[in-house]
Amino acid sequence: MSGILRSKYRMALPLFLSIFQGLAEAVSPVSIKGTKLYDESGAQFFLKGTVYVAGDNRNDPLLNTTQCQIDAEHLKNVGANAVYIYSIDVSKLGQHRGCMEEFDKQGIYVWLQLGQLPMVLSRSDNTPRWDLGFYNTWTSIIDSFSEHDNLLAFGIGQETINGTSVTTLVAPSVKAAARDLKLFRDKRGYRPIPISYTAGDFEQYRLLTAQYLTCGPAESSVDLYGINIFNNCSDDKLDRLRSEFSNHHTPVVFAEDGCFPETREFSEVQTFFGESEFSRIFSGMNIYQWGRNEFGFALVVYGDEADRNLGQPGTFLPAYTSLQQVWSETVPQSTSRDAYTFSSTQLPCPTANPQVGWLVDRAAALPAISGLDINTVTARTRRTRPTTSTSATAVPTESGDNSRDNSRDEEVLASSGMSAGAIAGMAIGIVAAVVGGAGAAFWFLRRRKSRQGEPDDYNGPYEKAAADSDRLSTAKTELPDQERAANELEGRFHHQLPVKTDWKYPLEAGSKPVSELPDGAGRPGNHFELEGSPVHGPGYNPGAELPAPAPVPK
Numbered sequence: 279m280s281g282i283l284r285s286k287y288r289m290a291l292p293l294f295l296s297i298f299q300g301l302a303e304a305v306s307p308v309s310i311k312g313t314k315l316y317d318e319s320g321a322q323f324f325l326k327g328t329v330y331v332a333g334d335n336r337n338d339p340l341l342n343t344t345q346c347q348i349d350a351e352h353l354k355n356v357g358a359n360a361v362y363i364y365s366i367d368v369s370k371l372g373q374h375r376g377c378m379e380e381f382d383k384q385g386i387y388v389w390l391q392l393g394q395l396p397m398v399l400s401r402s403d404n405t406p407r408w409d410l411g412f413y414n415t416w417t418s419i420i421d422s423f424s425e426h427d428n429l430l431a432f433g434i435g436q437e438t439i440n441g442t443s444v445t446t447l448v449a450p451s452v453k454a455a456a457r458d459l460k461l462f463r464d465k466r467g468y469r470p471i472p473i474s475y476t477a478g479d480f481e482q483y484r485l486l487t488a489q490y491l492t493c494g495p496a497e498s499s500v501d502l503y504g505i506n507i508f509n510n511c512s513d514d515k516l517d518r519l520r521s522e523f524s525n526h527h528t529p530v531v532f533a534e535d536g537c538f539p540e541t542r543e544f545s546e547v548q549t550f551f552g553e554s555e556f557s558r559i560f561s562g563m564n565i566y567q568w569g570r571n572e573f574g575f576a577l578v579v580y581g582d583e584a585d586r587n588l589g590q591p592g593t594f595l596p597a598y599t600s601l602q603q604v605w606s607e608t609v610p611q612s613t614s615r616d617a618y619t620f621s622s623t624q625l626p627c628p629t630a631n632p633q634v635g636w637l638v639d640r641a642a643a644l645p646a647i648s649g650l651d652i653n654t655v656t657a658r659t660r661r662t663r664p665t666t667s668t669s670a671t672a673v674p675t676e677s678g679d680n681s682r683d684n685s686r687d688e689e690v691l692a693s694s695g696m697s698a699g700a701i702a703g704m705a706i707g708i709v710a711a712v713v714g715g716a717g718a719a720f721w722f723l724r725r726r727k728s729r730q731g732e733p734d735d736y737n738g739p740y741e742k743a744a745a746d747s748d749r750l751s752t753a754k755t756e757l758p759d760q761e762r763a764a765n766e767l768e769g770r771f772h773h774q775l776p777v778k779t780d781w782k783y784p785l786e787a788g789s790k791p792v793s794e795l796p797d798g799a800g801r802p803g804n805h806f807e808l809e810g811s812p813v814h815g816p817g818y819n820p821g822a823e824l825p826a827p828a829p830v831p832k
Contacts, residue, residue: 312620325562
């Protein structure tokens with residue numbers, strides 16, 4: 279009889295341990311102190327992320343829960359603790375919880391871009407960039423995602439300021455967006471989720487942009503500054519980056535690391551994580567990118583014939599193995615929150631200087647949305663979840679065999695004086711709890727399905743006005759009544775991106791970076807970047823005045 283009981287125990291124990299492990303690896307919110315990121319345990323957090331391109335919806339990789347579950351395990355195995363998301367489908371708010379929870383289970387944070395303000399392409403273009411449509415859309419995304427502890431940051435721009443001086447004119451609108459979104463966040467009672475901006479690989483503007491977006495009152499400043507680096511990642515370039523941001527007063531991370539010589543060995547990752555003068559300044563990076571598209575830069579290749587980045591990866595590229603090794607072997611020098619004293623001096627706002635291509639004066643007023651009164655925003659009650667320890671997110675993730683020695687588990691329990699009957703009782707109790715939980719989950723899913731895909735209890739503007747007009751009318755009390763009413767009647771709101779187009783555009787027609795093949799060989803290809811590149815992308819108007827290149831500083 280004892281042998282039978284122990285046999286049942288052996289079968290139940292792995293299930294119990296896997297459930298416990300999933301709870302233990304759930305992440306805690308990350309916050310900012312000075313120039314560093316910290317989790318709730320006080321351990322310094324270093325971003326080890328990838329630009330996440332996967333699933334059958336390239337504009338929203340967070341809709342396919344099954345795919346997120348598959349990829350989250352592989353991301354954890356390579357050593358990642360974060361994913362960088364370009365966009366989500368705002369018409370499906372409330373349907374992203376599955377992916378967020380799958381990433382959470384594997385200790386992975388999500389850095390989510392809210393969208394992209396239209397670029398300024400002409401000095402005579404006075405069209406408002408930060409308007410009610412963007413406010414309405416972006417605050418609805420904040421409402422939908424702020425409950426998740428693994429939401430790392432909300433991004434409000436990606437290379438909106440780039441290689442021409444006229445594009446700097448959008449900077450006040452970006453800063454105004456940060457001001458309004460942070461006030462909305464605080465009025466809602468959400469935790470202080472960082473608001474970020476990501477700058478392009480344009481040496482002439484990246485420090486000026488950082489200085490402008492983070493200067494002045496904290497209420498209207500960006501909290502987290504991201505930089506994209508591509509192609510030439512020589513030691514000289516890395517040293518210039520270190521020098522530029524050595525005295526910056528907010529956390530700085532590399533939102534996209536696209537350094538790509540003939541083969542990707544990630545020497546720049548070793549530099550930023552392994553050398554103290556770099557890890558003192560920078561808080562990590564996202565590797566560009568996870569799943570393959572037609573332009574290369576992938577870590578994995580999926581096996582689906584249509585090349586839609588679906589299912590199990592069919593090939594783990596040499597870059598995957600190289601990155602896994604670098605991340606496991608390179609430990610950044612960290613400082614605990616209690617031991618860290620912040621002493622950097624805030625940099626002054628830059629003045630307008632056409633000679634270097636910066637056209638925004640430090641005294642320029644930030645734009646305001648007519649009729650918007652964010653002080654009328656009401657607080658929300660946040661969903662609660664079990665509190666767990668998360669210090670593991672601040673240290674490298676080791677890969678290896680996940681098999682367990684169950685006999686050792688039995689020895690540990692036996693040493694505590696547990697009898698065979700107690701062990702059997704515990705095992706039966708666990709099985710009963712799991713079965714009961716599965717039944718409850720099945721009932722919940724059936725009930726949710728019967729609601730025909732209606733979003734969860736979010737009362738943002740993308741719920742169907744016809745089905746929920748009463749909730750809509752009270753959801754955004756800060757919006758001008760006429761504008762809100764018109765949007766409700768028409769059943770439309772501004773979408774997340776200013777123009778519905780493909781999300782990649784060739785950035786440097788003359789450059790020939792290399793994309794990696796499964797066999798480790800290289801091939802030439804175009805360098806593609808996000809919407810907002812100086813090549814004809816969203817907002818391009820062939821009849822408008824073309825921007826002139828900024829003069830090169832002497």
